[in-house]
Amino acid sequence: MSLRRIFALSRRHYYLYKGSWPRILELVYWPVMSLTLWGFLSLYLKQIHVDLPAVVPVFLGALILWDVLFRSQIGVCMAFLEEVWSRNLVGIFVSPLTPLEFVIGQLLVGVLRTLAATFAMVLLAALAYGFNIFTLGLPLVAFFANLIIMGWAIGLLVTGIVLRFGQGAESLAWAIIFFFQPISAVFYPVSALPQWLQPLSWATPAASVFEGMRALLNSGTFDTALFLRAVRLNGVYLVVGAAFFMLMFRLARRDGQLLTIGE
């Protein structure tokens, strides 16, 4: 494995963002807009004394963490789609870059995009709503890491689908994560879901992360069992996502789809 080749891919995206203000704007626009909306809603709920513990931290914390998951997933997909849109994928695949290096490069770009968007949200939450997410302390790193990894896994799944089925499937890059939102218990506990849906919810690493965040905000304790559950599930998700991508890559080579993608 060559770090130089992996960083070459990251550098390619750095150049792209450096020279494109609409892309930089897009990176922070949606996170900031949704935080603004949810911030006002949280303040309103607080004003009318809704019987919810720590209403502002719970909502804004959940929103920021949800966005980490979403940005991580979309970041991986965008790193791939940018190559498809610029018809550069063949050039990359015939270079000595291995598929594994390509995947790692994509994940790295996903993380960098996530950090940029999260920084904007964290700053706005602190300045506008007095919510400092860093009060969550060290467990915040565990939450972030788990959500980023889950985003990677879903991103790889979508990338594999686009690789195999072409650009017609690219809208999945934006849509697929919203399949996970209702069952990830982002803004409400898993127990709020219908009984039959709860096992599905617990099968997502995100549900454990959001339950863990609420436990920390409400009782001040970090639930190690929830954390380990998320880690185990993420292990499975990541292996499945990577294996799916590699399988789709192999099938795309067999059927000559690497040549026609982007046309």
Add this chain to the structure above:
Amino acid sequence: MLQRQFLSELAFSSNGKESVMDKNARVVKVVNLTKRYRSTLAVNGLSFHIEPGEIFGLIGANGAGKTTTIAILLGLVTPTDGEITIFGLDPKRHRRKVLERMNFSSPYISLPHRLTVLQNLTVYADLYGVRNIRSRLDDLCGKLGISDLLKRHFGQLSSGQKTRVAIAKALINEPDLLLLDEPTASLDPDVAERVRSCLLSYREEKGAAILVSSHNMQEVERICDRMLILKQGKKMIEGTPASIISRYRTKDLESVFIEIARGEDN
């Protein structure tokens, strides 16, 4: 013959790269290559080889199997059957080693439009592990006459300029094997001639082998040492352009091409 031998020696010593191949090995050896897409036979039992320092033409009508063959050599498509060795190595097992010494250009692929020429070439120089990127780019861009384009976005260039930049990308790692899919398609005669001259001088300088797919028979006649004509994935004839013309008793390669394409191949 002596020139070929000299070029062959050069091919193995250029760039100071560590050579892992057998000195006597052919650059490319393809035996009984077959590619089937469901009911379509895109490449049908194709065999050929390319010697070091040779410019080899892969010719055929649209859909004859040229692009599929090139894509198989590049590892973009997996063959259904057959054997390939590149630099004496099995490209499936030695993918990175083989690709480090190859490069590819085609009008059907592009470079990111929002990146400048310099940024694009730097990224590819990193992907190919080029040492002394700055001096390599100075040398290459000077030869191709694109030094004044380095700070411009790729998307702002004319098609002739884009082709020269794409050729620069294809030569960035000083490949021992260069695969070019229609390198002069859609270029005006002046730019096309510059590209051909550049390829010929690169071959002279580095002793590289070049595989060219083209529809321009005059170009093939001018630059190719040997060529192969494909029809429906099958080899129809292989040889030097002169020997093929004489075998078909026609005035030029274009007539041979038309005769084969229309089915009057014998």
